[in-house]
Amino acid sequence: MLQRLxxxxxxxxxxxxxxxxxxxxxxxxxxxxxxxxxxxxxxxxVLHRGDTQVESVAxxxxxxxxxxxxxxxxxxxxxxxxxxxxxLRVQMLIADHKLTYDTPLARFFPDFPRASEITIRHMLTHxxxxxxxxxxxxxxxxxxxxxxxxxxxxxxxxHPLDFAPGTQAKYSNTGFLFLGMIIEKLTGDAYGRQxxxxxxxxxxMTSLRGGDDQTIIAHESCGYSKRKxxxxxxxxxxxMVPPMATGDLSMTAADLVHLVNEGQVxxxxxxxxxxxxxxxxxxxxxxxxxxxxxxxxYDKEYSEGFFIWRFRDRPMTLxxxxxxxxxxxACFFYDPVxxxxxxxxxxxxxxVMEAMQTAVRILEEKxxxxxx
Numbered sequence: 001m002l003q004r005l006x007x008x009x010x011x012x013x014x015x016x017x018x019x020x021x022x023x024x025x026x027x028x029x030x031x032x033x034x035x036x037x038x039x040x041x042x043x044x045x046v047l048h049r050g051d052t053q054v055e056s057v058a059x060x061x062x063x064x065x066x067x068x069x070x071x072x073x074x075x076x077x078x079x080x081x082x083x084x085x086x087x088l089r090v091q092m093l094i095a096d097h098k099l100t101y102d103t104p105l106a107r108f109f110p111d112f113p114r115a116s117e118i119t120i121r122h123m124l125t126h127x128x129x130x131x132x133x134x135x136x137x138x139x140x141x142x143x144x145x146x147x148x149x150x151x152x153x154x155x156x157x158x159h160p161l162d163f164a165p166g167t168q169a170k171y172s173n174t175g176f177l178f179l180g181m182i183i184e185k186l187t188g189d190a191y192g193r194q195x196x197x198x199x200x201x202x203x204x205m206t207s208l209r210g211g212d213d214q215t216i217i218a219h220e221s222c223g224y225s226k227r228k229x230x231x232x233x234x235x236x237x238x239x240m241v242p243p244m245a246t247g248d249l250s251m252t253a254a255d256l257v258h259l260v261n262e263g264q265v266x267x268x269x270x271x272x273x274x275x276x277x278x279x280x281x282x283x284x285x286x287x288x289x290x291x292x293x294x295x296x297x298y299d300k301e302y303s304e305g306f307f308i309w310r311f312r313d314r315p316m317t318l319x320x321x322x323x324x325x326x327x328x329x330a331c332f333f334y335d336p337v338x339x340x341x342x343x344x345x346x347x348x349x350x351x352v353m354e355a356m357q358t359a360v361r362i363l364e365e366k367x368x369x370x371x372x
Contacts, residue, residue, distance in 0.1 A: 026362070030059040033358045039348035040224055040232065041070030042355075045253035046362060047260050049271070049339040052204060054254040062347065063222035064232060072254060075207050076221045076345040077240075078330040079247045079323030083176050084259060085195050086245040087124055087305020090179055092198060092266050094120075098186050105178065108185050112157055114165075120182075122165045123175035125279045126302040127287055129161035130174040139242065143326075146213060146241035149181050169279075169287035169302055173246040176305070180245020191245050202265050205255035211240030211248030220250065221347045223327015235327035235349055247325060253343040260334055260341035270304045271334055274319055279303060293353045296360065309333075311360075318363065322352050331355040333363060340366040 030044045041060030047053075056072040093099045099120055106115035122128035133139060136155045139147055156174055163170070180191045187194055192210025200208040209217055225235040240248050262269045278286035278301040288301040290312075301308040309318045320333035329352035334341040342362045344355040 027057045034060050037351035037354035039346045039351040040064050042346040043253040045257040045343045047257040049260045056254045073219050074221050077250045077325040077328040079325035081323035082247045082249040083305040117165045128175045129163040129165050130172050131159045133174040144237040146239045166282045176246035203258045207255045208251040223347050238326045253345040257341050257343040331359045333359040335363045338367040338370045
């Protein structure tokens with residue numbers, strides 16, 4: 001009996017000791033991120049595809065003003081990571097035969113200039129040629145105004161396309177705003193409610209919120225920018241309304257990382273079936289660009305709201321996205337080899353590349369651990 005009790009005790013000690021070890025490792029990544037970026041606070045979450053139990057840690061401050069600690073339940077704006085949800089909802093509509101990749105914008109907005117040339121695929125892959133909405137003078141000079149999608153579309157319509165659809169790749173918030181408007185036309189429901197009902201709830205995301213400028217959100221983080229001398233300051237005032245389907249969502253990192261399980265709502269999803277090669281432009285060239293930041297070199301390809309990052313300095317190909325909104329930055333990456341996803345959310349708008357670096361390092365560790 002004594003021998004059996006001793007064995008049980010040893011087993012319990014091993015189990016109790018293993019979880020803190022993993023948390024301590026993740027905590028060290030969070031604290032290293034704070035040192036590298038100077039961000040006030042950060043939340044890091046990790047999830048293996050098919051699982052529901054998220055490993056999550058927080059470090060630093062959610063609100064420096066009132067000395068509020070960052071917690072794993074803290075809600076942060078994720079900016080352009082909203083595009084992952086928009087792309088997923090569009091793919092669901094395609095799977096339901098309500099859209100095709102070749103459906104023209106003219107089906108929904110026949111009066112928009114050259115709408116017959118712009119397709120769903122063009123908007124999903126940032127090859128539409130639509131002018132960047134954030135660079136339009138009325139919107140750019142008054143980001144605090146709650147511009148409606150219809151007002152923004154009318155502004156965009158006054159400008160020529162940057163290039164013929166399908167001939168170049170250029171990041172476009174405008175294309176995803178239009179995709180959000182198409183979602184609303186097809187479903188007869190508001191974009192935010194559609195994402196909640198068809199993506200967030202089925203995947204167990206309880207904190208996700210669509211953007212507005214009035215609702216008080218429990219456990220919401222403050223956001224910050226930096227002066228040139230490194231001193232923290234308040235970010236520029238920007239309404240949450242205009243970004244809509246291109247950047248208006250807020251959530252916890254633990255909810256964001258549930259995107260690894262998008263196969264539960266879409267069978268032919270990008271995470272399970274990443275393309276082997278980039279989208280090809282009309283001139284036969286691949287729609288990709290080379291970038292080098294911090295200690296990372298990679299080719300970045302546009303696809304379905306996600307980016308595909310083919311690293312040149314390490315043997316990894318990751319799917320993911322970076323997001324920014326005044327006061328905030330975020331990163332989500334998924335590794336098809338280890339089948340782990342990482343979400344890094346923080347409250348400093350200029351810390352997006354450090355967030356990416358942190359996510360890559362964590363996934364390298366997960367891949368190494370899986371191999372051994």
